[in-house]
Amino acid sequence: MISIPLYLAEAHDCSYLDQHSxxxxxxxxxxxxxxxxYAQLIAQGFRRSGSHVYQPYCHxxxxxxxxxxxxxxxxxSRQQRRTMKNNADIQVTIKPAIFEQAHFDLxxxxxxxxxTESNMAxxxxxxxxxxxxxxxxNTLFVEFTCAGExxxxxxxxxxxxxxxAVYTFFDPELSKRSLGVYAVLWQIDYAKTLGLDWLYLGYxxxxxxxxxxxxxxxxxQGLVEKEWRDYDPDSFFL
Numbered sequence: 001m002i003s004i005p006l007y008l009a010e011a012h013d014c015s016y017l018d019q020h021s022x023x024x025x026x027x028x029x030x031x032x033x034x035x036x037x038y039a040q041l042i043a044q045g046f047r048r049s050g051s052h053v054y055q056p057y058c059h060x061x062x063x064x065x066x067x068x069x070x071x072x073x074x075x076x077s078r079q080q081r082r083t084m085k086n087n088a089d090i091q092v093t094i095k096p097a098i099f100e101q102a103h104f105d106l107x108x109x110x111x112x113x114x115x116t117e118s119n120m121a122x123x124x125x126x127x128x129x130x131x132x133x134x135x136x137x138n139t140l141f142v143e144f145t146c147a148g149e150x151x152x153x154x155x156x157x158x159x160x161x162x163x164x165a166v167y168t169f170f171d172p173e174l175s176k177r178s179l180g181v182y183a184v185l186w187q188i189d190y191a192k193t194l195g196l197d198w199l200y201l202g203y204x205x206x207x208x209x210x211x212x213x214x215x216x217x218x219x220x221q222g223l224v225e226k227e228w229r230d231y232d233p234d235s236f237f238l
Contacts, residue, residue, distance in 0.1 A: 004041070005031055008057060016208040017063065025057040035138045039159040042200055045223045048157070048166070051134045056203070064203040066223040067231075068162070071191045071199055073219050080185055080216075087182045090144050090151065097139035099129045103153050106169060113172035132167055139166070142186070144179065154183040156190075162198035163191045184217060 005028040014020035027033065027041070029052070038046075038053060045066040046055045056064040076084070107128055111121040123131070132155045133139055144152040152170030156163050165187055170179040184201075191199050204222060205211035214220065220231040 002037070004028075004037075009054075011058075014061075016205050016211060017061075020061055020063075021058070022061075023057050023059075024054040027053040033136050035136065035157075035159060038137055038157075039162070042157075042159075042162075042164055044226070047164075047202055048134060048137065050130045050132070051136065063205050063207065065205070067201050067204040067214050068221050068223075068228070069188065069199040069201060069217050070219045070221065071188060071196055074188055074217065076185065077216070080181065083178045083181045084185055087177055087179070090146055090182065092186065093143040093145070095141045095143060097133040097141050097155070099125060100141075102150050103141065103143075104128050106150055106153065106171060110169035110172060142183075144170070144183070144186075146174070151177070152179045152183065154187065156187060159196075162196050162200060163187055164200040165202065181216075188217070 006025045007028050009024050009026060011021045011023040014022040016022075027046070033051070033053065038048065041053055044055075046053050047066075048054070058064075104125055108121065108123065111118065111123065115121055120131075132141075134157075138158045140156045140158060142154040142156055143150065144154070150171070151174055152168065154168045155166040157166055165184065168180055168183040170183075184199075187199055199217075201214045201217070201220075203211060204214045204220075215231060215233070218231065221228045222231060223229075
């Protein structure tokens with residue numbers, strides 16, 4: 001068993017819930033990480049932002065629940081099948097996690113449309129690539145193109161037995177295509193072709209619409225009290 005040093009960051013206003021504060025425990029930046037170690041950490045509820053790996057550590061709140069989808073048992077809903085059909089003309093290209101100007105331009109366009117209140121809308125090239133890529137993780141940039149034009153990009157981490165959905169951004173003018181949903185469905189299909197077990201979807205927060213949608217993908221598991229439990233709509237993993 002490897003001992004991994006953590007440090008506790010200062011508490012700050014929660015980005016997801018009003019009138020809440022949040023705090024994170026980070027893997028110390030001097031500790032050398034790799035994809036295999038991160039695979040173990042993500043199974044314990046950690047996530048990454050760039051090369052920084054963290055976990056919520058809020059003393060008075062346990063609303064951030066790490067979730068993952070059981071790939072082999074997934075059955076798309078009628079609406080999800082319709083989304084796949086509506087995007088049958090999308091071309092997919094898997095690329096390494098390196099900077100491309102077209103990706104960056106689309107990222108800024110997406111941020112300026114969806115997150116105008118965030119400083120992400122003014123991100124520099126360095127901030128953009130530092131946020132999505134990592135020095136040590138096996139990360140993919142998945143391009144979605146339509147009629148030869150870039151429509152969206154899904155950032156995905158690849159492990160021996162799982163994928164992890166890191167971030168997705170797309171052309172706001174194509175919002176009717178539900179490209180965010182399509183990106184998740186594509187990742188599920190890709191994980192199936194690779195024979196993987198799980199798709200990690202980050203944190204589920206019941207009271208936050210931006211995070212609660214993840215229960216649309218079933219069968220979902222949540223990590224509660226260090227134990228992966230099947231989602232129950234009546235008990236919300238508890």
